[in-house]
Amino acid sequence: MDLIAGKNRLSTEDFLVVDIERFLGPLDLLLHLIRQQDIDVFEIPIARITRQFLTAIEGIEAKDLDNAGEFLEMAAGLIRIKAQMLLPRHGEAEDEDPRAELVRRLLEYEQIREISQRLALAEAERARRFPKGFLEPRxxxxxxxxxxxxxxxxxxxxxxxxxxxxxxVRLHHVTTxxxxxxxxxxxxxxxxxxxxxxxxxxxxxxxxxxxxxxxxxxxxxxxxxxxxxxxxxxxxxxxxxxxxxxx
Missing domain, CATH: 1.10.10.580 (Structural maintenance of chromosome 1. Chain E)
Structure with a gap:
């Protein structure tokens, strides 16, 4: 796909300032683009979101991000969904929406992220309220x-x-x-x-x-x-x- 030629057709809604390094992965970036524009996750305008995603990751290199391949894989998936959306429906039977799997992954990721944030807040509150070494009676x-x-x-x-x-103190556990x-x-x-x-x-x-x-x-x-x-x-x-x- 000619991304440079595609740029000339972009509207102002496609130019969102995004610092890709602050996102944990492609789902995090994609969810940010959707929520920032108050888009219903069940009605994703796949063409617009695909353009915005490609613009955000343009110029990405493996040396810049450890998970660069995941961003590129997501870009390929968005392009594939976009192509499927353009195909005509056969007969009156309702085929599954090509976006269905993407929506499922986004909702699952958002739920996990919310739980992680709530656990972090609870951990911080516990550290604030109780001194180090405090054990609640069980x-x-x-x-x-x-x-x-x-x-x-x-x-x-x-x-x-x-x-x-x-x-x-004598134990050292490092997650690598x-x-x-x-x-x-x-x-x-x-x-x-x-x-x-x-x-x-x-x-x-x-x-x-x-x-x-x-x-x-x-x-x-x-x-x-x-x-x-x-x-x-x-x-x-x-x-x-x-x-x-x-x-």
């Missing part, structure tokens, strides 16, 4: 546990109630690679091969990085959706437990 767990409905807001509140203790949900799903399943159930707190205790807690939480929700595990609490805001699902 009540004795009840023998009988009631099922927990896997609703995002309620489970998130339970995750926020988890206290991740500071690691001992991105945290993958698949790894956390495997961690949960491997752990439940050895025990029937485990506290969520014990799953995240070895990791100091907050993102490990977020991804472990999301992995638990995904495994619950697949009926591989069950999430339970004795009461609202009490300790969150993870159990093996039905065999």
């Amino acid at each position: 009540p004795c767990p009840l023998m009988e546990k009631t099922p927990l409905q896997t609703v995002w807001d309620e489970v998130l509140e339970a995750a926020l109630a988890v206290t991740v203790p500071e690691p001992r 690679r991105p945290v993958a949900m698949e790894d956390k799903m495997n961690l949960i399943l491997d752990t439940l091969e050895r025990v029937r159930g485990i506290e969520f707190n014990r799953l995240v205790r070895p990791f100091k990085d907050r993102m490990h807690g977020v991804m472990t939480f999301l992995a638990g929700l995904e495994l619950t959706r697949r009926r591989r595990v069950k999430l339970r609490q004795t009461e609202l805001f009490s300790e969150l437990w993870v159990y093996r699902g039905a065999e």
Whole structure:
């Protein structure tokens, strides 16, 4: 595609000032373009957004960003969706909207980003209110546990109630690679091969990085959706437990 020739046809709405280095990845940039213009995510004007995205990443080089390939891959995907939108519909049957998968990924990313931000705010508030080394008293767990409905807001509140203790001085844990949900799903399943159930707190205790807690939480929700595990609490805001699902 001739991007230079395409520039001459751009309207003023395509010239958005974007500092690409401040975005975590292509979905972050794409969501910014959509929300900045108050666009309904279910009615994305794919031609305009594609032009804006291409303008934003023009001149990107691998040496400038570690994930440059992801931005270029997203650009190719947007162009493919744009081409599919131009194809005529066959008959009266309603084909799936070519934008459907993109919308799903954007909504999922926005939800994860919002949860991450809320966890960061909760962590900062906890650090402000309690001195280093403070441990909240924990009540004795009840023998009988009631099922927990896997609703995002309620489970998130339970995750926020988890206290991740500071690691001992002699321990040094450095995360050198991105945290993958698949790894956390495997961690949960491997752990439940050895025990029937485990506290969520014990799953995240070895990791100091907050993102490990977020991804472990999301992995638990995904495994619950697949009926591989069950999430339970004795009461609202009490300790969150993870159990093996039905065999």
